[in-house]
Amino acid sequence: MSLAAPDTAPGRTAPAPVLRAESLSKAYGPITVLSDVTLDIRPGEVHAIIGENGAGKSTLMRLLSGHAEPTGGAMAMAGAPVAFTNAVQAEDAGIVLVHQEILLAPDLTVAQNLFLGRELSRLFAVDDRRMNRRTAEVLAQVGASARPWTIVGDLPLAQRQLVQIARALLDDRKVIILDEPTAMLAHDEVDALLDIVRNLRAQGVAVLYISHRLEEVEALADRVTVLRDGKMIGTWPAADLDQRQMAELMVGRELSMLYPPKREPATAEPALTVEDLTVDHGRITGSFSVRPGEVLGIGGMIGAGRTELIEGLMGLRPSQAGAIRVNGTAVAKPGVGALMAAGVVYLTEDRKGKGLLLNEGLGPNLILQAMDMINPRLRLDRKKEAAVVRSAVEDYDIRVRSLSIEAGQLSGGNQQKLLLAKVMQADPSVVIIDEPTRGIDIGNKSQIYRFIDGLVRAGKACVVISSELPELVGLSDRVLVMRGGRFVAELTGGDITEQNVVYAAASSGKDTEGRKRA
Amino acid sequence: MSSAEIATLPESEGFRIRWGDLAPFIALGVIILLGTMINSNFMSANNMLNVITRSAFIAIIGVGATFVIATGGLDLSIGSMLAFVVGIMIMAMNALAPSLGPWAIPVGALVALVVGSLCGLMNGLIVTVGRIEPFIVTLGTMGIFRALITYMTDGGSLSIDRSLRAAYRPLYFGDFLGVPYPVIITLVIALLGAFILYRTKYGRRVTAVGSNADVARFSGVHVGGVRTMAFVIQGFCVAVAAICYVPRLGAATPTTGQLWELQVITAVVIGGTLLRGGKAHIWGTVAGALILEVIANVMVLSDMVSEYLVAAVQGAIIIIAMLAHRFTSSR
Numbered sequence: 079m080s081l082a083a084p085d086t087a088p089g090r091t092a093p094a095p096v097l098r099a100e101s102l103s104k105a106y107g108p109i110t111v112l113s114d115v116t117l118d119i120r121p122g123e124v125h126a127i128i129g130e131n132g133a134g135k136s137t138l139m140r141l142l143s144g145h146a147e148p149t150g151g152a153m154a155m156a157g158a159p160v161a162f163t164n165a166v167q168a169e170d171a172g173i174v175l176v177h178q179e180i181l182l183a184p185d186l187t188v189a190q191n192l193f194l195g196r197e198l199s200r201l202f203a204v205d206d207r208r209m210n211r212r213t214a215e216v217l218a219q220v221g222a223s224a225r226p227w228t229i230v231g232d233l234p235l236a237q238r239q240l241v242q243i244a245r246a247l248l249d250d251r252k253v254i255i256l257d258e259p260t261a262m263l264a265h266d267e268v269d270a271l272l273d274i275v276r277n278l279r280a281q282g283v284a285v286l287y288i289s290h291r292l293e294e295v296e297a298l299a300d301r302v303t304v305l306r307d308g309k310m311i312g313t314w315p316a317a318d319l320d321q322r323q324m325a326e327l328m329v330g331r332e333l334s335m336l337y338p339p340k341r342e343p344a345t346a347e348p349a350l351t352v353e354d355l356t357v358d359h360g361r362i363t364g365s366f367s368v369r370p371g372e373v374l375g376i377g378g379m380i381g382a383g384r385t386e387l388i389e390g391l392m393g394l395r396p397s398q399a400g401a402i403r404v405n406g407t408a409v410a411k412p413g414v415g416a417l418m419a420a421g422v423v424y425l426t427e428d429r430k431g432k433g434l435l436l437n438e439g440l441g442p443n444l445i446l447q448a449m450d451m452i453n454p455r456l457r458l459d460r461k462k463e464a465a466v467v468r469s470a471v472e473d474y475d476i477r478v479r480s481l482s483i484e485a486g487q488l489s490g491g492n493q494q495k496l497l498l499a500k501v502m503q504a505d506p507s508v509v510i511i512d513e514p515t516r517g518i519d520i521g522n523k524s525q526i527y528r529f530i531d532g533l534v535r536a537g538k539a540c541v542v543i544s545s546e547l548p549e550l551v552g553l554s555d556r557v558l559v560m561r562g563g564r565f566v567a568e569l570t571g572g573d574i575t576e577q578n579v580v581y582a583a584a585s586s587g588k589d590t591e592g593r594k595r596a
Numbered sequence: 597m598s599s600a601e602i603a604t605l606p607e608s609e610g611f612r613i614r615w616g617d618l619a620p621f622i623a624l625g626v627i628i629l630l631g632t633m634i635n636s637n638f639m640s641a642n643n644m645l646n647v648i649t650r651s652a653f654i655a656i657i658g659v660g661a662t663f664v665i666a667t668g669g670l671d672l673s674i675g676s677m678l679a680f681v682v683g684i685m686i687m688a689m690n691a692l693a694p695s696l697g698p699w700a701i702p703v704g705a706l707v708a709l710v711v712g713s714l715c716g717l718m719n720g721l722i723v724t725v726g727r728i729e730p731f732i733v734t735l736g737t738m739g740i741f742r743a744l745i746t747y748m749t750d751g752g753s754l755s756i757d758r759s760l761r762a763a764y765r766p767l768y769f770g771d772f773l774g775v776p777y778p779v780i781i782t783l784v785i786a787l788l789g790a791f792i793l794y795r796t797k798y799g800r801r802v803t804a805v806g807s808n809a810d811v812a813r814f815s816g817v818h819v820g821g822v823r824t825m826a827f828v829i830q831g832f833c834v835a836v837a838a839i840c841y842v843p844r845l846g847a848a849t850p851t852t853g854q855l856w857e858l859q860v861i862t863a864v865v866i867g868g869t870l871l872r873g874g875k876a877h878i879w880g881t882v883a884g885a886l887i888l889e890v891i892a893n894v895m896v897l898s899d900m901v902s903e904y905l906v907a908a909v910q911g912a913i914i915i916i917a918m919l920a921h922r923f924t925s926s927r
Contacts, residue, residue, distance in 0.1 A: 392814075414813075414814065414815070426814050431808075432808075432811055432813075433811060435808055435811050437874060438804075442800060446804055446815045446817070450797070456796055457797075458800060
């Protein structure tokens with residue numbers, strides 16, 4: 079990788095920064111999530127911040143916009159030191175964050191939303207006429223077709239996103255921070271949004287632009303700052319980087335010995351074949367298959383639709399499938415029960431919210447899913463339940479101080495093992511695991527990787543959804559990358575690298591040159 | 597963990613008294629003690645049996661309500677449903693009496709059980725298929741059942757045929773080896789409820805749905821089916837209570853069962869069942885029903901507090917019970 083030196087020293091010709099962060103750090107207790115970030119934001123520039131999930135982008139944005147207070151470092155605006163203890167102070171200083179999620183009251187009108195908490199009034203009554211007029215101006219500025227008196231809940235998502243941006247523009251701003259503004263937008267809407275951003279730049283506003291989509295960054299940004307694992311890698315002029323190089327800078331680390339050695343390529347007939355699965359009324363579609371003895375990884379950015387696709391397969395969301403076959407037998411309809419009976423189980427990514435009954439003991443959790451298989455009769459067999467608990471604790475190495483402990487009292491790693499043990503009670507031939515090691519420590523991680531390896535070597539098929547690239551690369555025999563609700567790339571063998579996954583997940587995918595070069 | 601290590605693990609975390617679970621029984625004991633001190637007649641076998649018998653209705657309906665509440669639901673229609681089922685049963689028995697004679701009673705009771713279960717099924721299906729809050733659904737059916745019984749009685753009362761009274765009367769006033777029939781029926785229903793809730797797969801699914809419906813759904817549990825079934829159990833229990841109720845007064849009126857839903861929910865909640873679902877105590881509900889009736893009885897027997905204030909004291913009890921629960925569980 080040959081790159082120009084990072085552009086950290088401000089050039090002589092560059093305009094004075096409107097906002098400067100000096101060695102900014104943030105720690106929650108002993109855990110540092112962001113350390114030593116030094117950043118210049120100049121008026122009239124689009125400054126892109128890129129990094130993997132968890133690289134610290136959101137934290138940085140929250141610090142700059144007063145939503146969180148730094149634990150180290152300093153900020154200055156136009157040379158004068160500033161410190162914000164809340165978002166209102168930052169907004170008063172001219173810095174506003176436009177959130178990724180839509181934070182609007184759906185039952186209020188556009189104008190009411192824009193002026194929420196700062197309504198204009200005349201005597202004792204709100205002055206709707208003045209607010210509607212001002213709203214119309216701002217909406218025109220962002221090119222939104224919505225009218226001031228439209229109820230926000232009636233607007234399509236893209237228009238709501240524009241309303242949210244319009245709200246940020248209501249007062250004069252020096253710095254606007256856009257957090258993944260295009261995550262919810264369709265293609266032509268994205269183009270319109272990019273024009274709005276260019277328009278803001280022309281007006282001298284500094285725009286901080288956070289995005290996963292590298293082609294947008296390439297098309298829009300003047301400078302690019304790369305974050306990785308909470309640390310700043312550097313700032314470059316956007317003209318010096320192509321999408322490929324951005325992806326490499328975002329990843330930039332090596333595989334550890336955390337992962338079991340890869341297996342021989344699987345050749346058996348697929349254990350699970352899914353054809354033309356359509357989820358959420360067409361927003362997400364996909365076909366895939368997985369063979370016995372194979373780990374199929376599904377990669378992609380958060381929000382690409384991976385979890386939704388599998389939840390659709392399991393009938394947990396509105397979905398339709400062209401065909402589902404498990405070990406050669408057709409399954410008529412998506413559904414947890416039907417697929418479990420055929421031999422497919424799914425471990426949710428949300429173990430506390432959707433996976434385990436936190437107030438119940440080990441037994442009720444372990445037998446909940448496969449209850450009819452473990453216990454065919456109407457009456458519960460308590461001896462059998464106790465035996466299931468004992469063997470699960472032994473086989474999955476769930477560390478407990480007593481067998482009557484509640485699931486909520488276990489550590490994250492032990493909860494994850496309990497969840498794994500729970501779905502394995504159904505004796506599946508295909509195991510689909512969503513984020514197998516989210517939020518658990520390294521020792522438990524490596525144990526879970528070895529469980530997965532053991533399952534696959536025993537002839538089961540495994541699908542792993544992971545947002546952690548090293549994990550995806552380290553575990554998978556084959557990787558499908560999802561982007562915008564579609565599979566956009568399939569990687570096998572030596573092509574399974576973090577760079578290739580990021581590239582496929584984040585770029586437009588038109589430039590196939592980059593993939594071959596790796 | 598190795599099997600050797602597991603073998604040494606304690607099966608439970610030692611002998612630890614769960615005060616929260618025992619609270620309703622302790623409270624019942626304290627109130628009985630108070631009653632004994634206030635009036636010597638209180639402890640007489642006669643008075644005691646009387647009180648227990650009268651609490652049977654709330655206890656029987658409460659067993660069903662425990663199921664509904666354990667799944668995270670709520671049924672406000674039970675008082676009106678009772679009146680409606682009583683009305684239908686009396687009409688059925690009266691219509692059958694000329695042809696069947698005393699056999700009209702068991703056939704009428706069977707009709708009541710079917711009608712009660714269907715009423716519960718209706719509540720359950722509207723809640724689950726229609727995806728409407730149980731509070732709203734049962735608020736609606738509460739009004740419907742109440743209006744229907746008022747219509748059926750024509751605003752007055754609907755009495756059971758004279759020819760049936762003698763044969764039917766013992767069901768409420770009779771006893772077996774000294775134990776009144778309503779008490780035996782309550783025990784049978786509570787035992788059955790406890791068996792279903794604690795010892796069957798369905799019961800396990802009830803608590804799973806109540807403690808986290810998403811977890812249940814992701815585990816392949818038919819959440820709607822489990823919820824609907826709880827409403828059916830509730831309707832069945834209401835019908836059983838109706839069968840015991842008719843011989844007591846022999847008639848249905850527009851005020852039959854009025855405000856019973858509040859008493860039942862109070863009994864369930866002070867019995868230790870969580871209103872948000874997930875934790876259910878059948879025997880706690882029975883104790884809760886007894887507490888309500890004993891308090892009323894103590895107040896009637898004592899001269900200190902007017903019996904007009906019974907509802908106020910019962911209302912205070914539910915608040916105190918919840919505060920006590922908050923206090924014991926936050927430690």
